[in-house]
Amino acid sequence: MGEQLTITKIKEGTVIDHIDSGKAVLVLRIIGIDHQSTEPVSMAMNVPSKKMGKKDIVKVEGKFISAEELNKISLIAPKATINLIKDFEIQKKFRVNLPEVIEGILTCPNRNCITNSREPITRRFYITLEENQVVAKCYYCNRKIVDIDRYVI
Amino acid sequence: MSRFGHLISIDDLSKDEILYILKKAESFEPFAKGMDKSRILENRLLANLFFEPSTRTRMSFEAAMKGLGGDVINMTAQEASSVAKGETLADTVRVVSRYVNAIVIRHPLEGTARFAAENSDVPVINAGDGAGQHPTQTLLDLYTINKESSLKNIKIALMGDLKYSRTVHSLIKALTLFNPRIYLVSPDSLRLPEEFLEGIDGDISFASLGEIIDEINVLYMTRIQKERFPDEEEYRRVAGSYKIDVNSLKNAREDLIIMHPLPRVDEIHHSVDGTPHAKYFQQAFYGVPVRMAILSEMIE
Numbered sequence: 224m225g226e227q228l229t230i231t232k233i234k235e236g237t238v239i240d241h242i243d244s245g246k247a248v249l250v251l252r253i254i255g256i257d258h259q260s261t262e263p264v265s266m267a268m269n270v271p272s273k274k275m276g277k278k279d280i281v282k283v284e285g286k287f288i289s290a291e292e293l294n295k296i297s298l299i300a301p302k303a304t305i306n307l308i309k310d311f312e313i314q315k316k317f318r319v320n321l322p323e324v325i326e327g328i329l330t331c332p333n334r335n336c337i338t339n340s341r342e343p344i345t346r347r348f349y350i351t352l353e354e355n356q357v358v359a360k361c362y363y364c365n366r367k368i369v370d371i372d373r374y375v376i
Numbered sequence: 377m378s379r380f381g382h383l384i385s386i387d388d389l390s391k392d393e394i395l396y397i398l399k400k401a402e403s404f405e406p407f408a409k410g411m412d413k414s415r416i417l418e419n420r421l422l423a424n425l426f427f428e429p430s431t432r433t434r435m436s437f438e439a440a441m442k443g444l445g446g447d448v449i450n451m452t453a454q455e456a457s458s459v460a461k462g463e464t465l466a467d468t469v470r471v472v473s474r475y476v477n478a479i480v481i482r483h484p485l486e487g488t489a490r491f492a493a494e495n496s497d498v499p500v501i502n503a504g505d506g507a508g509q510h511p512t513q514t515l516l517d518l519y520t521i522n523k524e525s526s527l528k529n530i531k532i533a534l535m536g537d538l539k540y541s542r543t544v545h546s547l548i549k550a551l552t553l554f555n556p557r558i559y560l561v562s563p564d565s566l567r568l569p570e571e572f573l574e575g576i577d578g579d580i581s582f583a584s585l586g587e588i589i590d591e592i593n594v595l596y597m598t599r600i601q602k603e604r605f606p607d608e609e610e611y612r613r614v615a616g617s618y619k620i621d622v623n624s625l626k627n628a629r630e631d632l633i634i635m636h637p638l639p640r641v642d643e644i645h646h647s648v649d650g651t652p653h654a655k656y657f658q659q660a661f662y663g664v665p666v667r668m669a670i671l672s673e674m675i676e
């Protein structure tokens with residue numbers, strides 16, 4: 224094991240590693256884990272890391288989160304790596320990929336946008352990289368979001 | 377569905393499609409003038425859903441539809457506001473789209489037309505959604521330029537409120553398909569936002585009217601609204617230098633045309649109306665044949 228385990232090992236589940244420090248809570252929000260979920264979740268923040276200086280780690284027990292769901296994390300933590308654990312061993316390791324379109328998890332900053340009305344509407348954004356920065360563009364009003372963290376639901 | 381599906385943004389159309397509509401519009405001019413009768417949209421019904429007042433655009437769609445033998449039902453802004461209290465727009469569109477052949481929508485919120493299209497069984501035409509898009513205006517602007525001047529090698533000045541004018545924003549986008557030389561003439565506080573220059577590799581520069589008046593073929597005027605300024609005095613000081621009268625046109629090319637999406641307030645002095653440069657009323661008329669062309673393509 225390359226690094227010392229800050230938290231106890233899990234038998235089965237998903238480990239999200241290399242999260243930009245401070246973003247662990249947002250990551251949980253993006254993958255839809257909150258107090259109503261049943262899976263045990265542990266979180267380590269500000270863990271020393273060779274590659275990143277400091278990083279956060281999230282471990283979700285007993286749940287294999289789908290790649291599509293996990294890719295949403297790349298919006299706020301582009302360097303995140305996913306480790307799927309079975310019988311205490313890493314079965315699969317992959318990096319998150321920036322999706323082209325994202326639905327649901329961002330709100331449009333444009334107060335005059337139809338997505339911020341009481342209409343039954345699914346918020347949708349086109350995701351691109353501009354000068355290494357993740358940019359989300361509202362499908363409905365074309366408004367761009369650069370500071371994505373602020374607009375996660 | 378029809379050839380163009382919905383018409384939400386000018387970006388949805390290719391250059392060829394734009395030219396196709398302009399050509400088609402030309403053939404509808406006699407019908408728009410009432411010189412000839414057409415029945416091609418007989419037994420077809422158009423719904424005008426105006427959640428915001430706009431007499432000109434609404435009437436122009438109505439004239440176009442009726443001129444082709446079709447009929448129109450209207451929801452006025454007043455009726456719309458009472459609808460807005462109870463029903464969602466999604467439901468209104470779902471219901472209305474079941475008894476008409478096409479919907480024209482104007483709404484104060486950006487993105488509404490695209491959302492309406494998702495809920496409609498029939499083609500939706502965007503007649504303006506907030507600061508967003510108003511593609512039929514852009515098409516009639518292009519038609520006017522093509523008809524009264526030329527889209528080829530055009531030198532055009534866009535003057536006035538370039539920050540908030542959606543007309544200008546989509547016109548710039550569309551014009552760049554035709555290799556134009558574009559001059560932006562506006563107060564500093566109402567400059568064209570950077571985002572509208574993104575991805576546009578045209579020949580665009582800032583200028584004052586005096587510098588370029590002897591060079592341009594088209595002067596596209598827009599209204600500067602009082603509400604954009606902190607106080608009346610500031611408004612009068614700034615807006616005053618973005619008005620034209622016959623004196624401003626002393627050095628103009630003989631073939632210069634002046635356009636304006638209307639309504640104007642006082643940015644074009646009445647003395648200009650009688651000059652051969654004034655094309656804004658003609659431009660307003662062209663809204664009818666252009667909308668005829670659009671309706672005839674979109675309605676089955």
Ligand SMILES: Nc1ncnc2c1ncn2[C@@H]1O[C@H](COP(=O)(O)OP(=O)(O)OP(=O)(O)O)[C@@H](O)[C@H]1O
Nearest residue numbers: 224225226228231232233238240304306308311312
């Ligand atoms: N059974 C387990 N239960 C909980 N966490 C685990 C388990 N196995 C590994 N991990 C965690 O998964 C992450 C990746 O583990 P790995 O052993 O691959 O480390 P590494 O060699 O540093 O990998 P990387 O190159 O991704 O940083 C680490 O944060 C580790 O603590």
Ligand SMILES: [Mg+2]
Nearest residue numbers: 225226240272
């Ligand atoms: Mg490591």
Ligand SMILES: [Zn+2]
Nearest residue numbers: 331336361364
């Ligand atoms: Zn939006």
